[in-house]
Amino acid sequence: MKLSSKLTLFIAGSKLVTVLLFILVLPYLVKEIANQHTNFTLRQQQKKVMAIVHKNGLDDYLQGESSYGSYTLLKEEFIAFSPSAANVQIDTIKDSQRLIEGDTLNYRILSATFKYADKNYLLEIGKNTSISQYHKPLQRFALYGLITLIAMTMLIDLIFIRIIIQPLSSIIKTKLVNNDFPFRAEQLPVPTSTSDFKYLDDSLRLLMTQINDAFYKEREFTSNASHELMTPITILQNKMENLLDEEGLSDESAIAIVEMMKTVDRLKKITSSLLLISRIENEQYIRKEHVIPLQLFEEIIEEIKHRLEDKNISIKLNIAGDMEFQHVNRDLIYQLFFNLIHNAIKFNRQDGQITITGVTTADGCFQVQVSDTGIGIPKEDLPFIFNRFTKTNLSSQVGYGLGLAIVKSIAAYHAIKIAVESDIGEGTTFTLIFKFKTK
Known part of the structure; x- marks a missing residue:
């Protein structure tokens, strides 16, 4: 698999995993944000209510009753005052359910005790928290939006990746793919601003030059050595033939000379073969x-x-x-x-x-x-x-x-x-x- 394909798959996979995690965590994030906002609102309302109590007195709410409770028209919020034990100290905000006119509703309730006229009272301010009903629509909206965003960013990433690794593709095509040895074409540097690719290209060009130099030196040595060896081998072969023609040569000496001639003949054939290979590699033959x-x-x-x-x-x-x-x-x-x-x-x-x-x-x-x-x-x-x-x-x-x-x-x-x-x-x-x- 090509490097560009691997990078694209990795980026797409990592983004997809990120989206899935975000979609799964989204309800908890929404709930936490809603709770923090509700808490702030409840605290602000607590300050306002206590300011009214201190200014107008608690009777402004109680109206001669021992306790007080009031809901908004749509039951989204409520406020309540009730007597509390003298030794009880409460200041909390938590989720709770209330049964109102046959309906069970979820509220975020602030509960706080305070003293008024040497008596302890419990203040409760509630705010409806029906945000959970929007979790699935929010998830769908986030999923569609993020998938669209991913598709756009993937396209941008793919174009960017292709531009970034283009020098690497050029290095592979010009230096490695379909480049027959020995390397005859001049190895030109690949233009790139990426230092890693430049180092790779320079190293490959240097290596190819060194290989070519070593190859041609070996070829030249083989050609020269084979050519130079042919003359002394031929002279040695002729001298041995002349020795065989001499009179008075013993049988043992003749046999030894014949064996040496066989060895020289093998050496001559090897040298001729090496010379042939060298001439072929040096393209000294016409192909027409x-x-x-x-x-x-x-x-x-x-x-x-x-x-x-x-x-x-x-x-x-x-x-x-x-x-x-x-x-x-x-x-x-x-x-x-x-x-x-x-x-x-x-x-x-x-x-x-x-x-x-x-x-x-x-x-x-x-x-x-x-x-x-x-x-x-x-x-x-x-x-x-x-x-x-x-x-x-x-x-x-x-x-x-x-x-x-x-x-x-x-x-x-x-x-x-x-x-x-x-x-x-x-x-x-x-x-x-x-x-x-x-x-």
């Missing part, structure tokens, strides 16, 4: 030829026919004659498939089989599969078979671990996608997809 794959495979089979006969291996070609590789180097493509078929013979069983199939994919590209019935490759070795000087655990044949490295270099040079599937004891299949269109 068109090749008919059926003809190419027939030539390879003819050249390698004696190896097939040695192990009595049959080979099947399932490729249409009108198929054509375009804009390739014929010698390199020949070497690529020669190495694959050579390996298919080398690691095949006696009386085995090799199948070469070529088909056009749904998107118009050309796919070639080279399958054998050989010993197979262990699953743990598959990720490393294209590395140089790597041989599988089952490989007991003579080899230098460069055949598939050459295949990989040629495939990369021609932008050919290559994949491998293998099962121990059943065989291996190499699949190559040519990205250019077929004829």
